Amino acid sequence: MVTNFVQEQLHHFQEKNRNTGRLIIKCPDQPGIVAAVSSFLKQFDANIVELSQYSMNPNGGTFFTRIEFECIHLKDKAPQMEQAFMEIADEFAMEWKFNYVSDLKRTAIFVSQEPHCLLELLWEWQSGELMTDIALVISNHEDAREIVESMQIPFYHIPANKEIRKEAEEKQLRLLKEYQIDVIVLARYMQILTPSFVAAHPNKIINIHHSFLPAFIGARPYERAYDRGVKLIGATSHYVTNDLDEGPIIEQDIGRVDHRDSADDMKKAGRAIERTVLARAVKWHLEDRVLVHQNKTVVF
Template identity: 85%
Template sequence: ENIGRLIIKCPDQPGIVAAVTTFLKEHNANIVELSQYSMNPEGGTFFTRIEFECPDLKKQGEKLEQEFQEVADQFSMEWKFNYVSDLKRAAIFVSKEPHCLLELLWEWQSGDLMMDIALVISNHEDARATVEALQIPYYYIPANKDIRKEVEEKQLKLLQVFEIDLIILARYMQILTPDFVAAHPNRIINIHHSFLPAFIGARPYERAYDRGVKLIGATSHYVTNDLDEGPIIEQDIGRVNHRDSAEDMKKAGRTIERRVLARAVKWHIEDRVIVHGNKTVVF
């Protein structure tokens, strides 16, 4: 395809959109979708995501990027061109509960998640058959907190070999070390089984049950070194009532987790999510 995306973050000032869109026009790039957000037009941060079509984009891309540098410098931009034909390569991490993994595999099979699922890594063998049936490599790496370092070394090696852009924690129940996280800034997406910041940490459904809430939820966020404190991409909730046990909440929660994670991953691979501080702009 000849579709590209230009993502920009910079200090706001007059003339940014004009400069960028004029640049694109002069390079024969027709805008398909333009989203823009300014935190504060008088002195805040400016964000844009522009999807464009450009004949012969594969060849033109490098030239485009070189020549854009001038515009970028003028406005002190952080910027990135992405090409729709360069699919992101994802690694999915999973533990015992398969529902989030299955949802991703399914959406991917239906053609609704435009990425390569390069491999699945798990500390359990449970999902091997399902994953391998789709010709996706499955790596079983037993894990616990005492061997965290060795485990992550194996994982990092695989991520390198498979040239991974994106790590999806699809209910992977091991904590990642600060080094691992630091090596993948805004590239690890987690699903937490509560509407954060409620019920940070372990056993959220049990604690939701104990508190007697009338809503349960799930939150997909980028992983940072503060547990469950990273930038939120998407959240959703469902109703529960006094008849629901903690076990019922877990079951009902699965459906919520599945759709929240799938949406977050979809938006990420479409370059719709821009992280700013501890928040996200989702175009």
């Protein structure tokens, strides 16, 4: 019943947005960019419904924009639009992409033993707040199997540690290719990914770290926060790079603690922060609201 309900919601979302597109642009800033893009969309009878823009430095810096638009018969027009847009893209030296909202991104979730972030994502997905096709869940433990399979989502147990990391990642990469995955979510997946794995999915692996980065990078951040006597704890969702917990930050949040809180108390409070921070970051990624520039993000 859960699966049928979710499928109905996703189908309704796709039908509702079958003529909705998003144009994502990053380029050197100069006059005339918005005017040129707006005029281009008008030529195809497209109506802009949301436009966000940011210039990192108006005097020769980088310009970012996310444009959401409605266009009748969008899928029929899409090839011609993309071909025609190349002229503008060349003129302004753009990095650009058209995304079509009815093409749901396919998501893989990686998890270890702590289920709170996984459960939040599944709840958001089940309730229609997270518009994606959760194609599979991969874990190095069996703990989450019953939860995942109760929603009729494929679950794969692939043991992983530093001794067998290469073999484990080969299996994972085969599954990601087989399921045509667009985004990978590390929902408290407590394994370090190899550079080759990260390179295969640039800016498509979203992690949750259980501290307010750059504080307490790496393992056991709550214990280290307790030893330091902090008054605030937090969580950070970021894209994964080869530098541990130093990838572009998407979202962060904090909660207050005091001298009466033990390390376990901090962990309990932190779990609530972790799951909401990760869910927001994933949602913004799915909605094409996150643009990466060097080791920072612009979040519209």
